[in-house]
Amino acid sequence: MTGNEMSPEARGGMERHSYDVVVIGAGGAGLRAAIAAHEAGARTAVVCKSLLGKAHTVMAEGGAAAALGNRWPEDTWQVHFRDTMRGGKMLNNWRMAQLHAQEAPERVLELEDWGALFDRTEDGLISQRDFGGHRYARLAHVGDRTGLELIRTLQQRTVQLGIDVFMECTVTEVLKQEGQVAGAFGYWRETGRFITFEAPSVILATGGIGKSYKVTSNSWEYTGDGHALALRAGASLINMEFVQFHPTGMVWPPSVKGLLVTESVRGDGGILRNSQGARFMFDYIPDFFRAETADTEEEADAWYEDKKNNRRPPELLPRDEVARAINSEIKAGRGSPHGGIYLDIASRRDADYIRKRLPSMYHQFKELADVDITAEPMEIGPTCHYVMGGVEVDPDSQQSAVTGLYAAGEVSGGMHGSNRLGGNSLSDLLVFGKRAGEAAAAHATSLDQRGQRPVVDEADVKAAQADALAPFEVSAGPGGGGENPYTIQHDLQQSMNDLVGIIRTATELEASLAELERLKQRADRMVVEGHRQYNPGWHLALDLRNMLLVSECIAKAALARQESRGGHTRDDFPGPDPEWGAKNLVLSLDEAGTGVDIAEKPLPTMPDDLQQLFEDK
Template sequence: MTGNQMSGSESGGLERHTYDVVVIGAGGAGLRAAIAAHDAGARTAIVCKSLLGKAHTVMAEGGIAAAMGNRWPEDNWEVHFRDTMRGGKMLNNWRMAQLHAQEAPERVMELEDWGALFDRTDDGLISQRDFGGHRYARLAHVGDRTGLEMIRTLQQRAVALGIDVFMECTVTELLKDGGSAGSTGRISGAFGYWRETGRFVVFEAPSVILATGGIGKSFKVTSNSWEYTGDGHALALRAGASLINMEFVQFHPTGMVWPPSVKGLLVTESVRGDGGILKNSEGKRFMFDYIPEYFKAETADSVEEADRWYDDKKNNRRPPELLPRDEVARAINSEIKAGRGSPHGGIYLDIASRRSPEFIRKRLPSMYHQFKELADVDITAEPMEIGPTCHYVMGGVEVDADTELSAVEGLYAVGECSGGMHGSNRLGGNSLSDLLVFGRRAGESAAVHSMSFGAGGPGTERPTVVEEDVRTAQATALSPFEHEGGSENPYTIQQDLQQTMNDLVGIIRTAPELERSLEEIERLKERAQHLVVEGHRQYNPGWHLALDLRNMLVVSECIAKAALERQESRGGHTRDDFPGPSEEWGSKNLVLRLNHAGTGVDLAHQPLPVMPDDLKTFFDPAPVEPVETKEGGK
């Protein structure tokens, strides 16, 4: 079934469906997980908040990072693993980074087998482009529309397999056979509503995969679309799972700054990968002033050297515009704060002086169209005005590296709503390969779990939905209509939350500002108790936002609380009062759980998983050489 048709059994006006695996979210991670679960023999459904195909994966335009060696034969999974760990400032879950680097090439080839049309090298191989933080050119790409091609391919595959899709259906609660609250019990399903009609629906399933994306709509300036309200993070918390390292929010260095209607809209890193340079209002190519010590051996330290690299790509000391995103974002922010910004509060990204109009229109068709149509800027003739924008959260649901299982039996998380893979900073291009690698693993694991029931013996009975929890979920969803004397508008609260996060939990943080943000979030939580929504459940976006705010507020609290606790600067988390990284903080994760009252979050420290000695050798000064490992071969 696709769309928001009414089918399935109904009793008392409540629609019900039964599956083995339910995937919440239809981006790259959700689609790949659903395909894997279906192929493993599970009855599988996808539930998505918006329309099938309209996922934020399309914003990942630059490419899929995979060490295929098509442009640089020297590239291999070991180098990709090292780049990922170094980009994440060594706070990554080493096992996830290893699996990702080892399996990404196969997942890309699989995507091509399913019909994805990649750009090619002169000798017919999948083309791979340069991206920030990657030692070699390793991003398989389709112009600057790679995410769109990936979604198209996976969507076509899922529909061809006959996987059921429930579009414009929002899940508000996870259900467990031991009760939805607390940490006990197994997943038994999910409760939600049709956005068009407001009617409620229950999905009964022993395995649920969260693939809901990120948290960007809690911030004022963001590349994220309206769906990104932290739903998966909050659903997991309320079900008893934990989140890790929510302080690490990536501000993409290049978002549009003009006109105001498109402020924050993503400008792909491909512009810099294909030769674009960053300039301040004085015309200076300023990134040479911001090269970190640990990247100096790999980064060009003069304009002349960088230009030679762009011309022949034989000298692999990359231009500083291709440093990891956190480094570039901080440099841009520093230039703007120093008064060297553009007229609209950004800086300039110039590819027009570096590449021919024909090259730009061929390699960056979406960027050419985006600026021409939305900003009346011809990027083949003039520079773009860009600035940092909230783009991605590295933190998320704490999961097992091999199976993506959370602390709750039957609950899996994958993609941006899971944590650990990217450490404190994600490298560009690693998002799409992350979705493919761990989407497949989550789908297979969830299918195995769901089909283990009914095999006989104690504990093999299929989990069942507790009807009292369904009634509670209904009452919670309807509560915004029933606040007599309520005075708060959901749009006003969201606007105030976005301003708070933008001003106090932004790209540069301090303890006093973070403390103020937590106080303000508490006030917003109190105001949210008095929300009032007018009208009916049909076609009511105000009601939808009122329900989303519940998620946005708890996730924002997690971000601010973890940011205040971590007294160092690392990756996507920069503290003005603790400007450098700390060895002590570099060995621990921050874990967040919902408190017993369900009114806030508790925070605890947890040691980082210890990397095996054979993988530690990859970070020696000597070049990385391929080695045999127990887990994955060469």
């Protein structure tokens, strides 16, 4: 796995490795960062909880948004930038949105050079499909398996370059010396054996927080590890109140509830109907989008035939708008038998078209729900999908407030504001993964040139080891009071689902924070039985520390933001507030290290030339 391993006997019984850059996470952001760091000359390693190629990026099905202009020459980075800012309700970090829109086309073309097999237009160019919130068709895609192709391509290049990969290895702490990153501490999931990485640059690319919720499209790895690692290391988080509930997840059978149904279904013509057969999205078009959204079914249908001259269908509104509309229909009693609504593409496209454009969706419903989507509608409902909030980073370098600690992808905050447009995640991974990798490599090189590389403190290693072993120290016997981590996880997910979901109120959020305090106290009494080898209960006990901390950030920020904006909807403050639209909420670990502090911070001022893009339209 790596050529620089020292024997445990030679280094005090613990496995150790030395690198310039350690990337935590092997999804799109992590692999792109590792490639960039390696190509900049840094000795680089990737550490991932799962197997290489199994990262949650594979579930991003629709495409990567980039203003290539292959379908519509009118599309430019300026239009993409404006769409992104408007989708985020202007709470985005303008510089990140600008860099993303400008550099996404080059990153997509780079993937093609590395072997990605994108679908093609009639002229042989990379095909681009429509997605919600995008003015033009701009998602480069591979059927509805784009994330899988992205991971395949980046994984192949990572292996080709000889970058070391530590699979099924979990990082539990970022190690520092005098305020700077010195390395990371973790353990092998199979054996429970501890491992220390000595490195002056650590890149967090750990993805999201979805496993804090009962109904989610996220995979098991998404327990907020990177968010919590950053907090404990001294970095801050922003925008944590903004959790995106994807409008379309499976609702039946129960075993697959929450599993993603790609937005590509709607991008390729699918429409939403309630139990009465009504196409209800026309009743939920917000004034903000009224001028560019079809008001009638005839206009919407015409849009697919002549996109240039007609307004787009309301099913392609940004995800927050569609999710709220679906939620309203269900609450009004117009839902499907299993608590969702219907997504119908069978009546809009022929069977061959559906099987060709949406092969994964066809097989997913056929095999898991016994539904033929070429002949009948799908039952779908909102599912926790993405967190817009994450580590507060410098937009150009992706460095956090902690010197040597970087973040890219879903674990970083700022790029998407209060709501992410579909397709922006895959291009986000590529653009900022590359930037983080280059900056991390440059930082390590600079330290070496000055002879100032930080050193891992053995006391910190021992403390991290003791923290990891703490669940084994709680007694499970009579009077011991030990708590089962699975019970705590179940109660956490239920609480977040019920009290910090799509629609929020102060009363429910206050109740959620009180429940989180109780769960934290219960977590102190978590007990793990058996040994460190092959022990999923132990793994969950360590993950729960992160999940509880991140959940507190979400609930506390949601209570503080007294407005509705993007993915955050308050029933007691139903509209947006201009005052709140000018500031972020920043969260940091409190002095005791057991909770979070919250502060307001004004948004960075957008330059006049970019501001003009919104005044012209």
